[in-house]
Amino acid sequence: MKYTWKSTKYKGVRFREHPARKHGIKKDRYFVIRFQADGERTEESLGWASEGWTAEKAFFELTQLKNNFKLGNGPTRMSEKREQADELKKKKRAVKEKEAHDAITFSTFFEKHYYLIAEANKKPESYRKENEHFKNWLKPVTGEMALKTIYPLHLEKVKKNMIDAKKSPRTIEYVFATFRQTWNMARRDNYVDRESPTKMVKKPKFDNKRIRFLTHHEADKLLIELKDKSEQVHNMALLSLHCGLRASEIFRLKWGHVDRDSGILHIMDAKGNKNRTAIMTKIISTMFEGLKKGPSDELVFPDKNGNKIRKISNTFLRAVDDLMLNPKNIDRRHKVIFHTLRHTFASWLVQQGESLYVVQRLLGHGSISQTERYSHLADKNLENAVRNFEKSLEEEKEKKDAPEIQNQKKVS
Structure with a gap:
């Protein structure tokens, strides 16, 4: 134009x-x-x-x-x-x-970055707990602070708040782990350039390992009490006691994981995202035979709405209280909870002479060090082993001395 x-x-x-x-x-x-x-x-x-x-x-x-x-x-x-x-x-x-980028706060990074990735890669129970750690303990202290301005002093304050609230050292450790994982992701993405402040905060030392396990008599009484109160809770407890399953593993168990013919339970996506198998006892096999089998993708123990159970029913604790298994002011490490059944399974195995390696495999522990908590129960087995060794030495000596004694008799 x-x-x-x-x-x-x-x-x-x-x-x-x-x-x-x-x-x-x-x-x-x-x-x-x-x-x-x-x-x-x-x-x-x-x-x-x-x-x-x-x-x-x-x-x-x-x-x-x-x-x-x-x-x-x-x-x-x-x-x-x-x-x-x-x-x-x-x-x-x-x-x-x-x-x-430099001004991003801990809250913003956790909510807009870390939590979204956790939802995509972790189990619901894991990221739900991490969110609780954030909202209850980390956010009140560090939430509105820029990541680059957070130092050990601020984590000391988080620790003090939790101690004042009478939270266990184990819980403090879990909260610090949530902070550390969030921080490490921020460091990976260049929001910070130093190691987690939690590394320079002294953690409360406490032996949190549960010691209490049930005797056979206590276990029988508990199962009878549970059967009277709830068939489903009884069956879940029986499964944990006889196969060593965690509550979360029982909640996720589907009919497709139950192989009645082989007597095997396939535990999928267990702790650490590892699969393993559990061996059914005859009692467990009979229990499954008494249940109405559903489609392979249906939960064996659903809640009343057909969904996955999120936590053990209070029925279990009521049964424990009715049997007075948890006296008043009992040390939490001696307290009977649902996990005590898994602990009892392992303890009984060690007491009857099974190796820690076998117990490790049955429990699905990632490391033998996790199973070594039961080693003290094997002390009697160790003593028996030495006595058997001693006996074998004596028998060998007797075999060696027998020809000499015979020769001496002939000479005389």
Whole structure:
């Protein structure tokens, strides 16, 4: 399209009018500037009046470009000026993003980054507990603080709050683990550049290992009491006692995991995301035979709505209380809880002489060190082993001495 260019009162500045569009009461104008540079006529397009350009502004740009050319300093073309302006914008944007990056708070990072990834990669019970740790203990102290401003002193305050609330050392350890995992992710993503402040906070020392396990008589009484109160809770308790299953493993158990023919239970996605098998006793096999088998993807022990159970029913604790298995003010390590059944399973195995390696495999422990808590129960087995060794030495000596005694008799 051929345009008609019109001059302005400013030398080197001209414009053309848009055939239809108006800016105010006048037609919209498109401004350009022209000047000589190194003997060549240069023309630069600027823009429309509707975009903020005027003849005065165009002349100012023209004057700047001409001065830059004479002095050999600064942009001599609008394209260069635009590139410099874009680069400056990028730098300002980068500075602003870095400031926002450096100012990100613990709450923002946990909620917008860590928790979303935890939901996608962890079990519901795991990320639910981590969220509780955050809301109850970490957020009140560190929530509104920028990650880079959090130091061991602030974690000491978290610890003090928990101690004042009479939280166990184990719970404090779990809360610190949630903070540490969040921090390590922030460090991976370059929000912080130092190790977790939890490393420099002394954790309360406490032997949290449960000691109590049931005698056979106590276990029988508990199962009878549970059967009177709830068939389902009784069956779950029986399964834990005879196969060493965790409560969470029982909650996730589906009919497709129960192999009656082989007498095996397939424990899928157990603690540590590892699969294992559990061996059914005859009592457990009989229990499953008495239950109505559902489709392979159906839970064996669903809640009343058919969904996965989230925690053991209070029926279990009521049965324990009715049997007075937990006296008043009992040490928590001696307290009978549902997990005591799994602990009892392992303890009985060790007492009857099974190796810790076998017990480790049956419990699904990732490390033998976890199973070594039961080693004291094997002391009697160790003594028996030495006595058997001693006996074998005596028998060997008797065999060796027998021919000599016979020879002596012949000589005499």
